[in-house]
Amino acid sequence: MYSQAEENYLKTIYVLEKDFGDDVSTNLIAGKTKTKPSSVTDMLKKLAIKDLVLYKKYQGVKLTETGRLTALKVIRKHRLWECFLVQKLNFNWDEVHEIAEQLEHVKSELLINKLDAFLRFPKLDPHGDPIPDEQGRIIKNQSTSIIDMKLGSTGTLVAVKDSSETFLRYLNKKNLALGDKLKVIDIEPYDNSYHIETKTHRLVITNNVAENLLLKNVK
Amino acid sequence: MYSQAEENYLKTIYVLEKDFGDDVSTNLIAGKTKTKPSSVTDMLKKLAIKDLVLYKKYQGVKLTETGRLTALKVIRKHRLWECFLVQKLNFNWDEVHEIAEQLEHVKSELLINKLDAFLRFPKLDPHGDPIPDEQGRIIKNQSTSIIDMKLGSTGTLVAVKDSSETFLRYLNKKNLALGDKLKVIDIEPYDNSYHIETKTHRLVITNNVAENLLLKNVK
């Protein structure tokens, strides 16, 4: 149906729409996909012809309903495979993203639904991200990034924004994992770094790290 | 490392070398891969430059050691994924080949070795084909095709040469499965068709079908 490149662009646009609102810009996509803006323009034209995005020259793009559904199907596959790798093959959560980037492009509705059943219909992937169902329905996880938390507030780490090996290894090293209760004990105005406290230890994290940690039950 | 197209050619050449002896011809490869001979020539040149095949113009190709090992690694992945699909996801043996054609190209040594362990190191895939180990070692299954059996001889069906959905569905319909004991009760000289007998029924199969059924303990 769609090529791997097309599927990857749709996924990227989906995520960017979520993070930055609609009308995603060419440069933003190029940044995320590590390609040049000219390549992005070429692809946006192709996607527009296939009715996967609405594209107006110089104005950025927006996913159509078909585009959004296609993106969600790829995301569903990605996250189910990540669950499989962690739960069944005993991978660590920092090792699965790159492999899932490949597996998500395997074409077979039956395969992914059987995998879903085998895993007993998980709702979240190893990084705390919700798994869309067969129809592309996805639970909105209204979690809060640490950068939106006030001094002294607490919450439970439920997801990470960045699933890269490097970031997750950093969290491993700092002894941070999903489910941990965190408290913001200081915010440094100079560099916007955060001092946080868990049940077992305290640590300082940069603003960049803080942005990628998502919490629930923030009080 | 290698592209999907390259991996597929190597696999095809490996199988053809086995079935027809070395120095595989351009047309033979084109037939198997459903491409044109001119495309095959182009690819053979590329594979030769990468030292995966020995290629002499107009003389066909032969895999190098690297080429053979690469082919075996892809075959290992293909067959392990087929095991996974049948044993864990409850696919039928006639549904898995096409999906495995995609999964076999996923790149990760760790993944395939963890999958191997998860499946408890199977020796045979759902079609009776041996699974190469990590080093590319493969058990030679000296099975006999029905076309090489004498009138009145018996044997146990242990593998099929053709793993296509159409052929396996034909076997399902005819109530033939791996493990069945067969006896050749008649050979029709006119069209080389075979009359065979199982524990439960008798049937007539064409020479083409007979060729694709592999037996052991032939007496």
Added chain:
DNA sequence: ATATTATTTTAGATATGTCTAAATTTTAGC
């Protein structure tokens, strides 16, 4: 409001993998 800068698009090139049609080489028939 105009100039400068940043963003985006176009034009033209490259790499992969395929094709058709034509040329070349090998094989087989006599």
Added chain:
DNA sequence: GCTAAAATTTAGACATATCTAAAATAATAT
């Protein structure tokens, strides 16, 4: 051994997906 047929290769084209450099457009700053 020569000729016709078959097999193989070459030449040139096309589709996808990427790039660089240049041109066009939009945003911003004075």
